[in-house]
Amino acid sequence: MSTLTGTRHLVRLVLRRDRLVLPLWVLVLAVLPMTYATSFFELFPTDAERAAYAAGTARNPSIVALLGPVYGESVGALTAQRGGFLLVIVALASLLTVIRHTRVEEEAGRRELLGGGVLGRHAGLTAALLVTYAADLLLGLLTAAGLASTGLPAAGSYAYGLGTALTGVVFATLGGLAAQLTETAGGARGIGIAVLGASFALRMVGDTAGNDWPSWLSPLGWAPRIRPYEGERWWVPALPLVASALLAAVAYPVSVRRDLGAGVLPPRLGPATAGRGLAGPFGLAWRLHRGQILWWSVGFGLLGLILGGAAEAAGRSVEGNPQLEQIMARIGGASGLADAYLGATLSLAGLAAAGYGIQAALRMRAEESAGHAEPVLATGTHRSTWLLSHVVFALVGPVVVLAVTGLATGLTYGLSVEDVPRELPRMLGAGLAQVPAAWVLAGLAVLLYGLLPRLAPVAWAVLAVCVLLGQLGAVLDLDQWLLDLSPFTHTPQVLRDTWSATPLWALAAVALTLATAGLTAFRRRDVPVT
Incomplete structure (x- = not known):
């Protein structure tokens, strides 16, 4: 029996269980950048107005820390910066989706029940990753199509969509690794969110300090540096792809070597007796x-x-x-x-x-x-x-x-x-x-x-x-x-x-x-x- 046996059936199960939540977060996050572009076209119709706004934004460290840098004065560049915080939401949604369909299923005992049938050891992790990857890629395509429909250049629109999708892919893979490290879903979420917070902090420091090398260390800093609409850097998407491959190369061997229901990190033992607070x-x-x-x-x-x-x-x-x-x-x-x-x-x-x-x-x-x-x-x-x-x-x-x-x-x-x-x-x-x-x-x-x-x-x-x-x-x-x-x-x-x-x-x-x-x-x- 292959380690991937049963993956197709688990994919169908994941899609059925997320038939409401998954399409909604994809749709919402895909539509928002299009509304940003439409607003910028209406509010800043001339080059001078856009230049003044971009200059004011670039001078404000709080805005740059929250949204990221602005690389130009076009509507596309302003839209790309305005959607900077959406990358955090995409990362969080991807991370939690994978943990929900891996560690949560295992903690609840459903993975053990399914494992009693014809199911490969890698099938659960692979199914969760495939569905989340597909959702991220669909999000990227819808985002790009929506931006292009507003009149923005197609190359920049697809560069922005690609950066958004690959940010989700990186953190989805991180979620797959975090699910192998602890025996509780809460612990896996804690690890994933801690890494997400550290990535956001690194990106903020790099974007506001004048020396952006810390941003290159953050998965949240890669998508903006593709520079959609401002001379796209098509080599930058290789960074999230390599990072995802490395994370997966660690997650898959660990998923086979650990016991079902256990994690790599030893569980923290609680007190022998309950305190008064649990009365x-x-x-x-x-x-x-x-x-x-x-x-x-x-x-x-x-x-x-x-x-x-x-x-x-x-x-x-x-x-x-x-x-x-x-x-x-x-x-x-x-x-x-x-x-x-x-x-x-x-x-x-x-x-x-x-x-x-x-x-x-x-x-x-x-x-x-x-x-x-x-x-x-x-x-x-x-x-x-x-x-x-x-x-x-x-x-x-x-x-x-x-x-x-x-x-x-x-x-x-x-x-x-x-x-x-x-x-x-x-x-x-x-x-x-x-x-x-x-x-x-x-x-x-x-x-x-x-x-x-x-x-x-x-x-x-x-x-x-x-x-x-x-x-x-x-x-x-x-x-x-x-x-x-x-x-x-x-x-x-x-x-x-x-x-x-x-x-x-x-x-x-x-x-x-x-x-x-x-x-x-x-x-x-x-x-x-x-």
Whole structure:
């Protein structure tokens, strides 16, 4: 029997299990660069305006740290830089997809069950990698086609798409290696995300320090250095291909030599007796969620520091553009534009925090699928208590991460305008204003879990739709009733002089209703679902 026997059947299984999530993240990430290009064509129609914007962007270290360098003054070059942070999202999606279909399957015992049939030892890893590679390549092609459809040069469009796809390929392979190193999915994710964070830090240091050699050491720094639309370097894509081959050359031998269910790194033994914190369901839930809250808070805090540092330069970056200067005058000059920029970026942070709420809510589904919920419910723990112990973190988590984001943003922006006492509470309030909308999606995840647990991942699809409506609604001139389907459409702009808190209370009430309905449905169904 070959080590690849059964790969084709596992590929079909992976595609079936990801038939909703996979197409959505590919579609969303493919469409966003096209919207950036369209916006630049409309906002900067002349060479002089684009040159002024590019110069202002290049002078701002916070923008360069977040998005990467800008290599030219064309719409294509500006679009390539604006999509720089999308590389991080593509890398994260690819990494987590491979870990989900390798280490998670093994930890849950499903890989051992499949291994009892005619299945080669390399089949599981190969199937996960093939599907993720295919998704990354499809993403690259759709991205390139979308950019070319806006009128940008085809060569640059396909260079940008290729760089995006190969970034995903590198981190997908990294996910395959991380899955071999630890015996838990959480440990594999931790290793992968730590490498992703280090890569982002290296890229930031190289792009802002004036000496870009650290960026050449980062997989996130390779795609921008292909220089789409500015004299493409077609030899640079060889770097991610070589890196992926080296990672795979390590991952495959390790996958054969280790025991099924074990990892290369020895597991860390826990204490012989449980502490008082594990005496009840809420203590157990805190133990399961605390690492997630910590790392999300750290990531959001760093993001807030960068966003706040870039806000003060937003007004200066449009000098010389009459169209934008008129807009600035209507919204209050440079300070008004900075507030508009901060409001938009904090709204994006709210969408990301909604992802945290969904992830925390779906932890209940993971616990039930792994067989951990049934033993807990076999004790004196009531169903409602067990579910609420997880729902609390699905609701508190967005509050924490958005508060951290607001405080970090307010600190750096306040320092740049020399008014920290005023800006710190303003940005904290703007961050927390996104919480009720994030709660609505968390409540939806709870409802789906309680009512139809197999469809609980549909909550991710709803989040993707909200992202699309927020990013494409104005570009496509969609009807208002369609935009209103997203809870984030109803979040007031609290950085303006006048705003109403009524929508916030209404969104919170909707979230509470959804969570309560989910609790009621959970109390009436079987555990686990057969």
